[in-house]
């Protein structure tokens with residue numbers, strides 16, 4: 001019998017960020033392995049045109065929940081959506097709901113965050129810092145609470161090269177920043193943000209670091225643990241390989257490369273690609289929830305959920321495997337044939353951006369315009385290049401994360417739990433994982449049918465012919481113009497012809 005699965009039986013669990021990428025996999029695994037849990041409270045913000053129940057149904061009626069619907073037919077009853085907005089005071093939770101949460105919750109998993117790199121500092125502080133503080137305050141009033149698990153990111157200290165499982169202080173206290181946000185107007189925030197952020201590359205990583213400090217400072221008597229995943233990717237094994245449902249991190253890049261928009265990227269092929277499958281993160285999270293509640297460590301333990309020091313893979317190898325998978329399973333409606341280079345040279349990057357990204361987009365837009373349609377490719381390309389510029393920081397550096405606590409926890413699990421809640425990334429075969437990842441992007445994110453592969457291959461062959469034709473015509477025109485103007489070119493041409 002799994003000790004972890006048994007632990008969650010009969011428990012009332014509160015999850016924030018349940019409608020997000022990690023949150024969905026967390027609910028799925030919890031309900032599948034502990035169908036006898038009492039209730040999962042999820043804090044969901046109302047969205048225009050959707051009731052809370054519709055939002056929940058949208059999630060649990062997806063393929064991700066196929067297996068769990070069999071194990072736990074009363075899934076709907078297990079999940080209780082509570083209307084809440086983490087940006088509001090008391091999360092805008094009704095009095096009755098708040099009362100129920102405070103009196104019943106046993107475990108909290110705090111996943112909600114803004115993960116946008118370009119969010120305004122005020123908004124990022126509100127969600128990633130102030131809301132965390134407020135949730136901790138709520139937790140301190142929960143008599144039955146056994147553990148509070150905070151999901152952070154391995155990049156919260158990306159200004160350092162070697163990162164231990166400890167909390168590093170930021171230069172300005174989070175409380176001061178929270179207070180200041182109340183009276184600083186946006187103009188002041190904009191001006192002061194770069195100074196506050198120092199060598200953090202974006203508001204996301206900076207506010208996640210502040211969030212950790214808040215957790216440390218407000219922990220009081222609570223049993224708290226922090227999990228720091230690196231770049232979270234598609235599922236490795238559970239409930240099935242390759243599941244992914246958003247464009248964050250590498251996903252958008254895989255789409256862009258597979259559709260032939262992304263042809264070159266400024267990246268160090270030898271830098272470690274610290275990807276971690278989402279099911280691995282969730283297995284660790286559930287194991288940490290159990291360990292924190294049952295063993296009650298004296299201090300807040302931090303767990304790195306990373307792959308680099310146990311089973312490293314670099315961006316070069318990953319990129320090559322992505323490209324070779326496209327040959328077997330191409331994406332539909334490609335703009336150009338997938339081909340991409342990693343280059344570390346800034347001049348080469350500018351060259352490729354002009355020749356491989358902007359020029360084809362412009363030519364295509366001219367074609368759209370000539371055929372009476374609305375040009376859109378240049379806009380899309382500019383957006384892609386902007387996204388790439390934000391991700392570049394993470395694909396041109398390597399970090400070392402120590403994983404003592406994670407390894408310690410692994411050794412504490414029974415063989416049964418090590419199997420059911422496997423987070424040993426040493427067992428991961430990267431080539432197989434990446435192939436399933438690309439396949440998952442095609443099936444679950446782009447919602448493409450596998451039956452369309454022959455047509456997609458045919459389309460790529462057409463694009464190849466257009467490419468050859470275009471290059472030949474371009475070469476002949478260029479050469480003809482050159483011959484008309486240069487005696488040397490004429491001599492070379494006649495020599496070749498002769």
Ligand SMILES: CCCCCCCCCCCCCCCCCCCCCCCC(=O)SCCNC(=O)CCNC(=O)[C@H](O)C(C)(C)COP(=O)(O)OP(=O)(O)OC[C@H]1O[C@@H](n2cnc3c(N)ncnc32)[C@H](O)[C@@H]1OP(=O)(O)O
Pocket residue numbers: 115116117118153154155230231232247248249250251252253254255256257316318319320322323339340341342383386387390391394395
């Ligand atoms: C040797 C040969 C090599 C060949 C290589 C070939 C393949 C390459 C594969 C390998 C991949 C290499 C790249 C990997 C990149 C690694 C990333 C590392 C990130 C680590 C961060 C740490 C992890 C975390 O802790 S948090 C999670 C990460 N968070 C994010 O990723 C969020 C990032 N996103 C943002 O901040 C924003 O979305 C932003 C700024 C990128 C874009 O903002 P904007 O306001 O312009 O757009 P949106 O309103 O968000 O969206 C508008 C529109 O665009 C679509 N879209 C959004 N993001 C992407 C995307 N990444 N790619 C494509 N499209 C995207 C979005 O869906 C919207 O579409 P609509 O149709 O308009 O709705």
Ligand SMILES: NC(=O)C1=CN([C@@H]2O[C@H](COP(=O)(O)OP(=O)(O)OC[C@H]3O[C@@H](n4cnc5c(N)ncnc54)[C@H](OP(=O)(O)O)[C@@H]3O)[C@@H](O)[C@H]2O)C=CC1
Pocket residue numbers: 016017018019020021022023043044045084085086087110111112113114115127151152153154208228229230231232233246248249
């Ligand atoms: N994805 C990754 O690569 C990594 C993620 N992490 C961390 O994991 C956690 C989860 O990330 P991920 O699942 O990818 O993020 P998503 O963006 O997929 O999900 C974010 C979740 O937070 C919720 N949320 C946002 N704002 C509010 C609000 N005002 N009130 C209530 N709920 C809100 C969203 O709800 P809604 O559906 O309404 O928008 C959604 O459920 C985060 O803490 C992140 O920092 C760490 C490392 C890597």
